[in-house]
Amino acid sequence: DGGITQSPKYLFRKEGQNVTLSCEQNLNHDAMYWYRQDPGQGLRLIYYSQIVNDFQKGDIAEGYSVSREKKESFPLTVTSAQKNPTAFYLCASSIGTDLNYEQYFGPGTRLTVT
Amino acid sequence: GQQVMQIPQYQHVQEGEDFTTYCNSSTTLSNIQWYKQRPGGHPVFLIQLVKSGEVKKQKRLTFQFGEAKKNSSLHITATQTTDVGTYFCAGPMRGGSQGNLIFGKGTKLSVKP
Numbered sequence: 403d404g405g406i407t408q409s410p411k412y413l414f415r416k417e418g419q420n421v422t423l424s425c426e427q428n429l430n431h432d433a434m435y436w437y438r439q440d441p442g443q444g445l446r447l448i449y450y451s452q453i454v455n456d457f458q459k460g461d462i463a464e465g466y467s468v469s470r471e472k473k474e475s476f477p478l479t480v481t482s483a484q485k486n487p488t489a490f491y492l493c494a495s496s497i498g499t500d501l502n503y504e505q506y507f508g509p510g511t512r513l514t515v516t
Numbered sequence: 517g518q519q520v521m522q523i524p525q526y527q528h529v530q531e532g533e534d535f536t537t538y539c540n541s542s543t544t545l546s547n548i549q550w551y552k553q554r555p556g557g558h559p560v561f562l563i564q565l566v567k568s569g570e571v572k573k574q575k576r577l578t579f580q581f582g583e584a585k586k587n588s589s590l591h592i593t594a595t596q597t598t599d600v601g602t603y604f605c606a607g608p609m610r611g612g613s614q615g616n617l618i619f620g621k622g623t624k625l626s627v628k629p
Contacts, residue, residue, distance in 0.1 A: 435616075442525070444604060444619040445559070460616070492558055502547055504561040505617065 405429065406508035408493050413513045415487075423478045423511045425493035434476040435494040435505065438462060445492065451476055480513065487515045518543050520607050522620035530628050535592040537623035539605035546608055548581055548588045549617065554601040562590075562603075595627050 406427045415421045427434065433452050437445040447460030451470040465484025470476050476495075480487045492510045496503040519542045529535050539548065547566045551559040563572055565581035565588060572579045576599075578591045592599055602624045606617040 444621040450616060504549060504564060507558040510558050
């Protein structure tokens, strides 16, 4: 059963701590994305990766870091430098980087930082 | 910068009423995609429109792409409680990397039984 998995579903952290969100896909997709969603807002792009060992900043990359060591995995680290980290984080993938490809989303991780 | 705007932000309807959400882009789009996000869930792809003036139907859902390829709409006929959720439109980012989408803020639909 192919898809995207994100873990954990809910995550609680103290302010000042770094936290890593997991994203795994078995769809054999080349491109992967991280979005942040805040209440009443659309999806804002944090980072994206078109190929293994390469990734690019999105619109709101400050305070976040990623890696793409394997095609299947694209973990996101929310660092202590991110001023407002509490949000719903969505990982997505697409077959490739052509403009016509739809994106498949994982179930998301709700991060709460207090 | 490039923007994709959606209206209305919220829509409350009685079950059986129709619903329409509108999407407007500040730039011409090569295509537009629509996604649905159920409460507590994640966005799920509904459809993609590519041609100017294109109209596509999925049962009670009708999607249109404007002639100038700068606007789009989603119309739901005779809403049902299963239609509840937030509907997003998304267009490709210009000048950026291929495959990146700009999402509208979405229209949140609630349906009263």
